[in-house]
Amino acid sequence: MARTPKLPAPPLPSALKAPPPRPDSANGRATPVDHAQEGGSSVVDWVDERTSLSGAARWMMFRKVPRGTNWFYTLGSATMFAFLSQAVTGVFLAMFYKPDPSGGAYESIRHVTNEVFLGQFVRGMHKWGSSVMVILVFLHMGRTFFFGAYKYPRELNWVIGVVLLILTMTMSFTGYLLPFDQRAYWATIVGVNINGTGPLLGPYLSDFLRGGPEFGATTLSRFYAIHMMLVPGLLAALIGAHLYLVAKLGTTAPPWLKAEKNPDLRETDA
Amino acid sequence: MSKHGRHSSPYTLDRNIPGAFEGETVTRRRFMTGTAHGAGAIAAASFALPALGFAIGPIFKEAPHTWESVGPTDMFPDNDYVPTVITLTPGIGEAGKTTVYVRKRNPLIDTDAADRDTQFIAISSRCAHLGCPVRWVDAAERFICPCHGGVYDLLGRRVGGPPVRPLDRFYTRVAAGQVQIGPRYSVNSELERFSPRDPGEPIDGIGQFAYPSRPSTRK
Numbered sequence: 001m002a003r004t005p006k007l008p009a010p011p012l013p014s015a016l017k018a019p020p021p022r023p024d025s026a027n028g029r030a031t032p033v034d035h036a037q038e039g040g041s042s043v044v045d046w047v048d049e050r051t052s053l054s055g056a057a058r059w060m061m062f063r064k065v066p067r068g069t070n071w072f073y074t075l076g077s078a079t080m081f082a083f084l085s086q087a088v089t090g091v092f093l094a095m096f097y098k099p100d101p102s103g104g105a106y107e108s109i110r111h112v113t114n115e116v117f118l119g120q121f122v123r124g125m126h127k128w129g130s131s132v133m134v135i136l137v138f139l140h141m142g143r144t145f146f147f148g149a150y151k152y153p154r155e156l157n158w159v160i161g162v163v164l165l166i167l168t169m170t171m172s173f174t175g176y177l178l179p180f181d182q183r184a185y186w187a188t189i190v191g192v193n194i195n196g197t198g199p200l201l202g203p204y205l206s207d208f209l210r211g212g213p214e215f216g217a218t219t220l221s222r223f224y225a226i227h228m229m230l231v232p233g234l235l236a237a238l239i240g241a242h243l244y245l246v247a248k249l250g251t252t253a254p255p256w257l258k259a260e261k262n263p264d265l266r267e268t269d270a
Numbered sequence: 271m272s273k274h275g276r277h278s279s280p281y282t283l284d285r286n287i288p289g290a291f292e293g294e295t296v297t298r299r300r301f302m303t304g305t306a307h308g309a310g311a312i313a314a315a316s317f318a319l320p321a322l323g324f325a326i327g328p329i330f331k332e333a334p335h336t337w338e339s340v341g342p343t344d345m346f347p348d349n350d351y352v353p354t355v356i357t358l359t360p361g362i363g364e365a366g367k368t369t370v371y372v373r374k375r376n377p378l379i380d381t382d383a384a385d386r387d388t389q390f391i392a393i394s395s396r397c398a399h400l401g402c403p404v405r406w407v408d409a410a411e412r413f414i415c416p417c418h419g420g421v422y423d424l425l426g427r428r429v430g431g432p433p434v435r436p437l438d439r440f441y442t443r444v445a446a447g448q449v450q451i452g453p454r455y456s457v458n459s460e461l462e463r464f465s466p467r468d469p470g471e472p473i474d475g476i477g478q479f480a481y482p483s484r485p486s487t488r489k
Contacts, residue, residue: 101362101363101365101366102361102362102363102365103363103364180365185365186402186403186417189400189401189402190400190401190402190417192401193400193401193468193469193470194400194470196468196469196470196471196481197470197471199480199481200480200481200482202471202481203467203468203471203481203482203484204329204484206468207328207329207484207486208325208326208328208329210328211328212328212331212333212486213333213466213484213486213487214333214358214359214366215359215365215366216359216362216366217359217361217362217366218328
């Protein structure tokens with residue numbers, strides 16, 4: 001087999017590794033079948049030779065995790081998948097939504113729900129998925145808190161997580177107005193006025209959110225732009241930073257795990 | 271300069287930098303770094319500042335004053351409210367409308383300062399708690415808010431629940447036999463006038479300073 005020189009193979013489980021060539025196959029020369037079989041890895045090699053991405057992928061995915069890692073450690077990934085679900089369903093809902101306060105917004109939502117094929121399903125995923133995401137965010141935060149995973153050196157990741165929580169709340173607040181029914185309208189009136197009760201700056205924050213002193217023509221499009229462009233970009237970028245720090249710093253062992261008893265590993269020179 | 275030690279001079283010439291000019295204190299490397307950073311900052315500011323101003327501009331824009339007729343003067347008694355609907359924000363249909371409760375001024379019960387702008391009492395239906403719509407309940411002779419239980423008396427003064435001040439009012443005037451509703455204003459618990467505030471903002475005591483009048487709602 002005339003194989004091109006390759007980077008070291010990733011530490012895959014043996015079941016996934018390519019079998020060695022059989023001694024009776026074409027006297028060691030590459031057949032078209034061999035070339036076809038190598039097609040996929042050739043493409044990967046081609047990209048990797050030009051980007052060195054496999055190192056980063058290996059660094060990200062093949063990490064050592066502490067003993068005692070359990071299902072609670074999946075809450076962060078679950079939150080991220082809830083976000084991805086919101087992002088995908090949101091993009092498709094945006095294809096139908098019209099941020100028109102004089103009736104068009106409500107009508108477009110009604111159209112999606114009642115007439116578009118699978119519209120009710122996709123909108124339902126987005127609507128209920130938002131609650132799922134908020135719940136998962138809080139469970140993930142609780143896990144981090146009770147496992148002490150916010151302590152040195154992971155404080156910055158806690159801070160990023162809190163910003164992500166605030167952005168998630170911003171998404172919930174701005175998304176709530178978009179159906180533009182009575183509940184959405186009055187909930188937004190109340191929500192904006194709650195923001196306004198902050199002394200000194202609160203009234204200005206209300207004006208900023210509404211785009212003026214009264215709920216007006218631009219309020220809905222403002223909320224829509226914040227909901228579908230401003231905050232999702234920030235969320236995605238900060239999730240990237242959050243994940244980078246997780247990979248960089250590693251995860252913590254659960255607090256109930258006893259310290260290592262092996263005397264060879266014990267630090268004696270304090 | 272400190273990294274060059276005590277022998278360093280502010281002049282590049284003294285520091286034996288090749289191609290230095292007489293009297294030159296900034297190295298070309300430093301100058302180029304500063305230029306590149308400055309150009310980047312100018313380029314970024316040229317789109318960031320207009321975008322920021324565009325986003326926060328509405329905070330400083332004054333809303334226009336409008337007067338809207340709601341009915342002939344004899345439509346409004348002086349002992350009961352008549353609900354009328356005015357448009358606060360034109361162009362957005364139902365979402366821009368609000369209910370205003372109007373009655374004729376009654377010297378026996380209205381003890382606030384009277385002038386030509388308050389010959390008819392126009393009470394805003396916007397609850398002073400968080401902005402839900404209150405309704406006038408005849409049997410109770412109270413304004414009652416459905417959201418969090420705010421209760422106001424005939425004059426719009428809070429008698430129960432979480433609201434922080436009385437219901438807002440509108441200036442009124444009579445033109446060609448029609449009662450017209452004008453700009454909104456807020457009142458404190460003594461029914462003294464203040465420029466319009468948002469719901470949830472107290473204006474008694476320190477509240478009038480903690481929640482100042484804004485450019486967008488100056489009266």
